[in-house]
Amino acid sequence: MKSSINRVGILLAAVLKVVAWALMAFSIFAFLASRDRDPSSWRGFSTVLSVGLTSGFLLRERIDDERVHSLKLKALSIAFAIAYPLAMWLDPLRKRTESITAYEFICITMLIALGLFHFWRWQDGRGDRAGAQKIQST
Amino acid sequence: MKNRLRELRAAKAWSQGELAERLEVSRQTINAIETEKYDPSLPLAFKIAKLFKQPIEAVFEPDAS
Numbered sequence: 001m002k003s004s005i006n007r008v009g010i011l012l013a014a015v016l017k018v019v020a021w022a023l024m025a026f027s028i029f030a031f032l033a034s035r036d037r038d039p040s041s042w043r044g045f046s047t048v049l050s051v052g053l054t055s056g057f058l059l060r061e062r063i064d065d066e067r068v069h070s071l072k073l074k075a076l077s078i079a080f081a082i083a084y085p086l087a088m089w090l091d092p093l094r095k096r097t098e099s100i101t102a103y104e105f106i107c108i109t110m111l112i113a114l115g116l117f118h119f120w121r122w123q124d125g126r127g128d129r130a131g132a133q134k135i136q137s138t
Numbered sequence: 139m140k141n142r143l144r145e146l147r148a149a150k151a152w153s154q155g156e157l158a159e160r161l162e163v164s165r166q167t168i169n170a171i172e173t174e175k176y177d178p179s180l181p182l183a184f185k186i187a188k189l190f191k192q193p194i195e196a197v198f199e200p201d202a203s
Contacts (some may be wrong), residue, residue: 061164063158063163063164065167066163066167066178066179066182067163067164067166067167068164068167121166123175124166124167124170124176125165125166126169
């Protein structure tokens with residue numbers, strides 16, 4: 001019973017992740033294709049983008065173990081610590097009179113968090129050849 | 139924390155993927171434990187020890203600091 005619920009959860013998360021990435025791809029395409037650089041258009045785009053990036057980060061992985069949870073928490077903490085001063089620094093550089101929106105801040109944070117998480121995951125997957133050779137030779 | 143996971147796995151002739159499947163974690167997690175980048179939680183450490191039929195202190199050893 002528990003394993004079938006778990007399997008449904010994994011399937012649901014995978015479907016939602018595909019939907020989130022498709023939504024993001026469509027919104028990026030629509031934003032670029034429309035060539036509409038009106039602030040209201042950008043606000044709509046950043047809203048969709050923030051939802052997509054947050055879903056992509058928070059939805060469970062295919063194998064969602066304790067290492068994934070630990071890396072996600074670490075990535076989110078560091079991303080927030082980087083995004084906060086970055087947003088404060090970027091804000092005066094923009095030509096717009098209004099400040100950076102919460103959706104834009106979420107986009108920056110989630111982009112950094114996703115980048116860090118996948119980089120660390122890639123590093124985890126890299127084989128330790130020296131160690132493996134040592135075992136083979138014994 | 140030091141561990142003998144790679145050695146124990148090699149003795150059983152299991153790949154990282156096979157061990158990961160038995161422990162219900164990802165292959166990357168096994169690699170991170172073997173390369174001592176990551177110390178597993180207590181439940182996972184007990185699971186590893188149980189799988190290899192070893193006492194937990196025979197698999198994991200604290201750093202000598």
